[in-house]
Amino acid sequence: MELLGRKAGSISVVLPALNEAATVGEIVSAVRQELVEAVPLVDEIVVIDPGSVDATASTATAAGADVIAEERVLAGYGRIAGKGEALWKSLHAASGDIVVFVDADLEDFDASLVTGLLGPLLTDDEVSYVKASYDRPLARGMLPGGGGRVTELVARPLLNLYWPQLAGLVQPLAGEFAGRRSLLERVPFVSGYGVEFALLVDVLALAGADALAQVEVGRKIHRHQSDEALGRMAAEIIQVAWTRLGIHDATPGETLTQFRRYDGGFEPHTYRVDVRERPPMITIPEYAARHGRDQGGHDHGDRDQGNHDQEDPSGHEQEDIADEHPDRLHRS
Secondary structure, X not given: OHHHHHOOOOEEEEXXXXXXXXXXXXXXXXXXHHHHHOOOOOOEEEEEEOOOOOOHHHHHHHHOOEEEEHHHOOHHHOOOOOHHHHHHHHHHHOOOOEEEEOXXXXXXXXOHHHHHHHHHHHHOOOOOEEEEEEEEEEOOEEEOOOOOHHHHHHXXXXXXXXXXXXXXXXXXXXXXXXXXXXXXXXXXXXXXXXXXXXXXXXXXXXXXXXXXEEEEEEEOEEOOOOHHHHXXXXXXXXXXXXXXXXXXXXXXXXEEEEEEEXXXXXXXXXXXXXXXXXXXXXXXXXXXXXXXXXXXXXXXXXXXXXXXXXXXXXXOOEEOXXXXXXXXXXXX
16 A cells, blocks of 8 residues: 555544444444554554443444543543544544544445545645545435535535635535644634534634645445434534634524424424533643643654655545635645
8 A cells, every 4th residue: 555655653543432333343343454454554543432321332342443431531621522522532542643533323334434534644745634525325315425414504505605715625524534633733622513614614724725635535324313413413513603703792592492293282302502612632731741742732753744746545536625616725
């Protein structure tokens, strides 16, 4: 594998996994067999478990992952519910100079997803953050290039209106992405489902459009959520956008009321959708000490992670995410 020759530092694959016993083992096994044992590209596989009540932990351990309970990571800082918390704490738990994040509910997983995400990072020094793009098979067929309902109805309109440099991203809310530690440690992580949206906006603000890339990785099959769950996700993304736009004339509410039909009419169900935020990991003293960083974000042993002028040998097509917006994001 040519990517192995471009590798200059360590690589971690991280799976946040809450009650994903049905799928996490297959993902971990594929990465271990193909990218740890057959080709030593990945140095560690870490599963961050926020408190599963099924066999997620034992299944992942048996498949070869290091399973870490979220509550034990930086325990002195307490715990905030939500996916973003698992991602934030994984930066402390994992050791890689590059971190690849993969959702643990993927079906029909192929390890080429990981190599695809790594391609731009190992071949272009200017790229620091890579998102996956893919087709989404649905019950009634395939939507080529189409995002999910929250993407198309909430995230994409917001990005086009307020952050047009990100308009070329096919799957802005993809849970499959990779980044250099030197960048990830300098951005905040919001607590819930708005984390992917916030990371995009914050990476753009911190590193600029040339630091971003997206890679076509085929298709993604995973469990689809209910409309109610997607409504709560949308509310969190709107709140994240609200904060990034600096809108302070009104304070967003912290709850969302949804309705379910029952025999006598409609029954309201109210959920908290407030968004909390963790600071950049580099500001956490325990993290800086563990990873040999100063709080300015410098690695005391920085290593070059790429070869700037060579083509990507990962076997995946790197897309120009500004094909329709040539004056915007132009890094492939």
